[in-house]
Amino acid sequence: MARGRVTRLTACDVRFPTSLGAHGSDAMHTDPDYSTAYVTLETDAEDGLKGYGITFTLGKGTEVVVCAVNALAPHVLNKDLGDIVGDFRGFYRQLTSDSQLRWIGPEKGVVHLATAAILNAVWDLWAKQEGKPLWKLLVDMDPRTLSSCIDFRYISDVLTEEEACEILQKNQAGKKEREAQMLTQGYPAYTTSCAWLGYSDDRLKQLCTEALKGGWTRFKVKVGADMQDDVRRCGLIRDMIGPEKTLMMDANQRWDVPEAVEWMARLAEFKPLWIEEPTSPDDILGHAAISRALAPLGIGVATGEQCHNRVIFKQLLQARALQFLQIDSCRLGSVNENLSVLLMAKKFGIPVCPHAGGVGLCELVQHLIIFDFISVSASLENRMCEYVDHLHEHFKYPVLIQKACYLPPKDAGYSTEMKEESVKKYQYPDGDVWRKLLAAQGK
Amino acid sequence: MARGRVTRLTACDVRFPTSLGAHGSDAMHTDPDYSTAYVTLETDAEDGLKGYGITFTLGKGTEVVVCAVNALAPHVLNKDLGDIVGDFRGFYRQLTSDSQLRWIGPEKGVVHLATAAILNAVWDLWAKQEGKPLWKLLVDMDPRTLSSCIDFRYISDVLTEEEACEILQKNQAGKKEREAQMLTQGYPAYTTSCAWLGYSDDRLKQLCTEALKGGWTRFKVKVGADMQDDVRRCGLIRDMIGPEKTLMMDANQRWDVPEAVEWMARLAEFKPLWIEEPTSPDDILGHAAISRALAPLGIGVATGEQCHNRVIFKQLLQARALQFLQIDSCRLGSVNENLSVLLMAKKFGIPVCPHAGGVGLCELVQHLIIFDFISVSASLENRMCEYVDHLHEHFKYPVLIQKACYLPPKDAGYSTEMKEESVKKYQYPDGDVWRKLLAAQGK
Structure with a gap:
């Protein structure tokens, strides 16, 4: 049973200066500083447990999300955790449909990122109180x-509550076996760490060599800024990994x-499994047109990391606009909204291949995809979860990768908690790291 | 020629306590406090002119938009106004595609509302320097x-720059006559002031009587919260206005x-011209399904006030999801993005009937729709602009309505400038009005 009244909610602006090393650089985000609006929830329960929630940002603008978290805080403060999770749909609706705040969304952009951070903290706290990792809380x-x-709301024309229950009920059979499979083998992953757009060819080769040694068999390369550059880089990586291993491409809109x-017709010779984010994340019909055009070339379309809510995912599925669906643990309204997307994807038979990387996205989304396998999709066919080898050292319960697979977390919670010293050091603009960097820039 | 270097950009949180009178209440926004993030631009030009920009909000969350304006400010400060408007596409792209900030949008929600406020100020300043009302600056x-x-970007599959130029070129003929027509007759309007959801039947009747006396022939009623209530209210208003006048309905999602x-099948007996915002503003395919279902009943679908960018409008047109397109002067990226939507609507032959009301939305959007008639659509068929009789007294150049038509503004600028004393009095939370209200609430 969830317990305690929420007595405190704080939101912190934490930024990592990743742009200094071109980590995370792509055709649209040339100099990201991986950051997070980091939420801490405290209650008056005697257990002293705290809930931590993150949402992912790229540096500038994190303060805007923090401001939005504070605007939403009155909906959380002084509520009983039992009442929140006891009517979780109602609470979700309350956060996302505030009669005044919804105008600046609704359910999109800054306010929805803030909603995600808060709800992620609620799920973390709930799972901790239950003494289970989040994936196990969901599975049970x-x-x-x-x-x-x-x-x-807004998806009942495609998925009703009854249908959702039926899908989950049907998958009760075999759950135990699939859980055991996860615990021993883990969930298959692919790596994006080798081929950021800002990396030199030499660095790409070196990272690729290391990744192959580490047992990776699926690789993603960033494309889209310059065709000649893409041809050279894609050729290079295809040569290194050989014809049998899997290559994905990502154009970042x-x-x-x-x-x-x-x-993509030009890059088809390098046999990519998918092209990710070929255009605007809002363009459902555009993705459908691209899917139709690329199908004869054997290239699928993947998107999702910037799809702002379940209504967009609903339509991407209705329009057959994607062949791989990429949920994100921090852009959608936390576990609640992601559950609806996993269930819709199951109904349409589209594999879910989560977006991860950034700060903490791997830590969080592994819970969702492991739950998906055990309770919803019951399949690994055409499925894998993104992995990026950055910033895990700042988390109290970092991901565990073994033979290119995510091993299910065993600690209670949603793996959202960061190390206290990291939060302090990287807080913007007052943490040590930023005080020095800003001073060096004369700011 | 635009002149001056931007030396100062300020953003103010200005709120009007409209919820106290149930003004603006609808099925989803039960207690709005009409508000604005109010931007002021100053330059070092000797003319001393200032640009004012607004974006519309509903109270809470205005501070979040103000925070986003400040995050965007470095893109504007110290720029020459001539460079900004001389490469306006480039400047628009810079504001909307900041490599770090775009993650918390892109081009949607809080950051896009902030972009609108800034760009509205730029257009106001430019028109003032040219000594023309904005509509005339555009027409010329x-x-x-x-x-x-x-x-x-992202709409070239439907509208290229060449096509845009062709549409505008074709309409050069007859421009003078249409401008003269606007100056004498004005642009037809409809009223939403009579039938907010929170108004009593007596109030509705009284306001309806007054509006009929004032020459209004087109009326909008809010629906969607309670069926019996809707049947009674729609019957009442249809009785009062008679069978010939136009009735629109608005469900606010x-x-x-x-x-x-x-x-709507149940409300069809009251012969509405359109049902506005029947569902989520993100649901293009949903609007298309509703359009198909309601066409045999003679009811069109209208939407747009919460459609967050041109990519959504593009798809609404492609999917034949609406029969009336409602632009908004403050949700899209100002004049720049609205121009693209007006041109796409022209290409698809869909009439534009702007959203207005709120704070200043009438003041701004009249410029766009008058320009649309003179330079783009060249037609008044099935067209009208929303009008709401609220808060105009706070503007330095308030709208002028004559015989239920908007008369073209004659003052230079975008009619965005508010009276200094209003800004001071309604500033949140430190203005006189709010200090008293908050004190009365014990805050």
């Missing part, structure tokens, strides 16, 4: 309770629809 | 220059897709 929940966490089709 | 601009203000179709 009965279908009716799981469904009651989901707001079906660089193209218009006709351009995406032309560009 | 040659097609090539107008098109150069538009970012065609209250329904799921199947519910929208059922509900």
Whole structure:
């Protein structure tokens, strides 16, 4: 049973100066400083447990998300955790449908990122109180309770609560075996760490060599800024990994629809499994057109990390606009909204291959995809979870990768908690790291 | 020629306690306090002119938009106004594609509202320097220059720069006559002031009587919270205005897709021209399904006030999801992005009927729709602009309504400037009005 009244909610602006090393650079985000609006929830329960929630940002603007968290805080403060999770759908609706605040969303952009950070903290706290890692809390929940966490508003034409329960009920069979499989083998991952756009060819080769030694078999390369550059880099990486291993490409929204089709026709010789984010994340019909054009070339379309809510995912599925669906643990409204997307993907038979990387996205999303395998999809076919080898050292319960697979977390909670000294050191603009950097820049 | 270097950009949180009178209340926004993030731009030019920009909000969250304006400010400060408007597409792209900030959008929600406020101020300043009301600045601009203000990214599959120029070029004929027509007759309007959801039947009747006396022939009623209530209110208003006058209905996103179709089948007897915002503003395919279902009943679908960018409008047009397109002067990226939507609507032959009301939305959008008539659509068929009789007294150049038509503004600028004493009095939380209200609430 969830317990305690929420007595305190704080939000912190924590930034890592990743732009200094071109880590995370792509065709649209040339100099990201991986950052997070980091939420801490405290209650008056005697257990003294705290809930931690993150949402991912790229540096500037983190303070705007922190401001939005504070605007939402009155909906959380002084609430009983039992009441929150006891009517989780109602609480989700309250956060996302505040009669005044919804105007500056609704359920998109800054306010939705803030909602994610708060709800991630609630789930972390709940799982800690239950003494389970989040994935296990979800796996052990009965279908009716799981469904009651989901707001079906605007998706009931595609997925009703009854259908959600049926899908979950059907998968009760075999759950134990799949859980055991996860615990021994883990969930398959792919790496994006080798081929950021800002890396030199030499660095790319070196990282690729290391990754191959480490047992990685699936690689993603950033493309979209310069065609000649792409041809050279894609050729280089395909040569290094050989014809059998899997290569994915990611354009990070660089193209218009006709351009995406032309560009990928040129890169098709390198046999990519998918092209990720070929155009605007808002362009459902554009993704559908690209999917149709690239299908004869054997290239699928993947998107999701910037799809702002379940209504967009619903339509991407309705329009057959993607062949790989990429959920994100921090852009959607936390576990609640991601549950609805996992269930819709199952209904449409589309594999979910989560977006991760950034700060903590690997830590969080592993819980969702492990739950998905055990309770929803029951399949590993065409499925894998992104992995990026950055910033895990700042987390109290970092991911564990073994033979290119995510091993299920065993600690209670949602793996969202950061090390206290990291939060202090990287806080913006007052942490040690930033005081020095800003002073060096004369700011 | 635009002149001066931007030396100062300030953003103010200004709120009007409209919730006290249930003004603006609808099925989703039960207690709005009409508000604005109010931007002031100053330059070092000797003319001493200032640019004012607003974006509309509903109270809480205005501080979040102000925070986002400040995050965008470095892109504006110390720039020459001539460089900004001389490469307006480039400047638009810079504001909306900041490599770090775009993550918390992109081009949606809080950051896009902030972008609108800043760009609205730039347009106001530019028009003031040219000594023309904004609509006239646009009307007098040659097609090539107008098109150069538009970012065609993500819409080039539907509208290219060449097509935009062609549309504008074709309409050069007859421009003088249409401008003269606007100056004498004005642009037709409809009223939403009579039938907010929170108003009593008596108040509704009284306001309706007054509006009929004032020459209004088109009325909008809020629906969607309670069916019996809707039937009674719609019957009442249809009785009062008679069978010939035009009635529109607005559900403010209250329904799921199947519910929208059922509900409107019941209200069809009151012969509405359109149902506005029947469901989520993100649901393009949902609006298309509703459009198809309601077409046999003679009811069109209208939407737009919460459609967050041109990519959504592009798809609404592609999917034939709406029969009336409602631009908003403060949610899209100002004049620049609205130009692209007006041109796409023209290409698809869909009438534009702007959203207005709130704070200053009437003042701003009249410029866009008058320009649309003179230079783009060249038609008044099925077209009208929303009007709400609130808060105009706070503006230095308030709208002028004559015989239920908007008369074209004659003062230079974008009509965005508020009275200094209003800004001071309604500033949140330190203005006189709020200090008293908050003290009365014990805050």
